[in-house]
């Protein structure tokens with residue numbers, strides 16, 4: 210209760226992977242009062258600008274309130290039957306791999322679990338992938354290669370215990386602001402050093418001791434130099450290396466890479482390497498600048514190599530920490546919501562794991578091989594291999610690379626279903642069937658943040674119109690496809706219990722993702738569930754991983770990977786002389802479906818723009834605030850030029866938020882080539898090549 214006498218409800222912010230706790234109180238007029246939860250371990254009461262403006266984004270403007278079929282309102286019963294029939298008929302005619310689900314890190318874990326179970330266990334295809342593929346798939350791949358599972362070693366408390374924090378490819382100040390606030394507080398309290406490694410001089414550099422403006426894509430070269438420095442400086446931890454394999458090969462690769470260009474001076478490299486080597490407690494945080502690359506997985510492993518070689522992992526104040534963009538990217542990973550994974554850190558391509566999950570689900574069939582990852586999925590939609598597609602809470606017609614081609618592919622798909630809170634997205638406009646889904650403050654379930662903390666999201670507002678929760682919609686379709694018993698769920702708590710029971714199987718295979726202690730959780734305890742970090746087994750509750758040197762490869766050891774620098778896949782040249790970096794703004798989220806509803810947030814940077822170095826602008830005949838035409842092999846955008854030395858010469862930056870609805874000429878991902886990391890399948894969203902010239906209206 211607060212002073213008004215109305216109860217507050219604990220929930221979780223629906224934006225980034227920090228996963229801040231919020232206290233919500235309905236204002237009695239359909240709106241909310243929102244404040245940071247002082248007891249939530251992610252934020253202890255802090256909120257950023259987006260979290261603080263949540264109350265301004267829960268209105269019903271633009272909400273989809275009823276099912277729509279071919280642009281006309283329809284009854285739920287008829288619509289669900291239509292979806293089930295069309296998917297069943299497509300599978301009967303063309304096989305299970307002719308259908309696909311493209312889902313989202315906005316889904317709650319229970320929603321994700323049901324979608325994954327329906328596709329992998331009952332439809333019998335692994336064609337379920339997620340927009341988290343665009344966010345952290347390279348970190349998943351790097352973790353699995355090094356540790357044997359996708360396990361994040363560290364915790365947020367490490368930020369308060371570290372003596373050096375290195376941000377790699379992460380504008381934490383804007384994209385994970387509450388973590389940045391925690392770092393600034395630690396700097397004030399104990400003098401923590403902060404290094405930012407980023408081609409751009411971002412807001413995160415304002416509070417840093419060192420900014421290393423390396424060349425795009427050259428992180429592997431820099432961290433290989435660090436590994437060589439650690440070796441030559443006698444800074445390896447021989448005792449910890451006994452828990453690893455592959456050091457000699459990794460070091461040889463690092464030596465071979467030692468003259469690779471990374472755009473930094475020798476003094477800068479030496480200063481960074483010596484600072485890292487001379488500091489016992491180091492946390493390396495990395496995000497999209499590392500992940501969104503055709504060498505993203507190798508970049509992750511180059512970072513992990515340095516932590517493993519020095520034993521700087523799993524102990525207070527030490528370790529690599531991948532931060533996810535989306536609120537429940539981690540929950541999606543945990544339930545196997547990617548085309549190449551099973552739930553609870555089990556592997557789709559491991560026959561024993563597959564059989565165990567199939568038996569648990571009593572599923573008729575399980576795919577034996579990975580399904581189509583996001584970029585390949587939309588190529589398969591475009592060339593006709595996918596004939597029925599269900600897109601849930603995401604806007605690929607704007608956010609996928611080569612977004613123009615993706616839009617054409619969706620438009621040409623024989624049957625497209627979109628579940629969302631609004632019909633006003635570029636993707637929703639292409640759907641044959643629109644399903645009205647409950648929004649954030651109307652949903653019940655759990656999410657997992659970037660340090661493995663599982664938190665409840667709680668419903669405080671009634672869903673408007675005929676909107677329904679995603680787990681309910683998915684279950685209904687599953688039942689109508691003939692799988693009544695498997696999808697007979699009546700509440701998210703019931704799904705959580707089943708998922709927790711399934712995680713006990715992971716424990717049998719030596720995986721630490723075991724939350725089976727919750728398999729019998731009562732409805733009231735689920736309703737009350739406080740934030741809890743896994744592992745939740747009695748001996749390791751909430752702790753850090755890997756301090757004991759125990760890993761998940763068959764031999765129990767970690768692996769250092771031999772990785773060498775590769776340039777970005779697209780080369781600059783006379784036709785496309787600039788390298789385009791894309792990213793996020795402080796006050797916008799994804800394709801602005803919600804944040805654009807807040808005038809306060811929209812006022813921060815109200816129109817699309819291109820940052821270009823003043824000397825490049827002069828060479829192109831561009832003045833400040835001119836409109837410029839930005840062209841790549843795949844698209845053209847018209848943007849407002851901002852002359853800025855935050856970008857290096859030869860590089861330009863543009864935010865990715867604007868859509869066909871808000872700014873038709875500023876759909877940045879139409880410019881981004883669909884080049885992907887060969888291991889993770891994550892696209893290279895930060896190193897496309899473009900031409901820039903003054904815009905002349907026709």
Ligand code: SF4
Nearest residue numbers: 222224225229257260
């Ligand atoms: Fe929400 Fe992320 Fe801001 Fe926290 S840091 S309030 S989770 S957007």
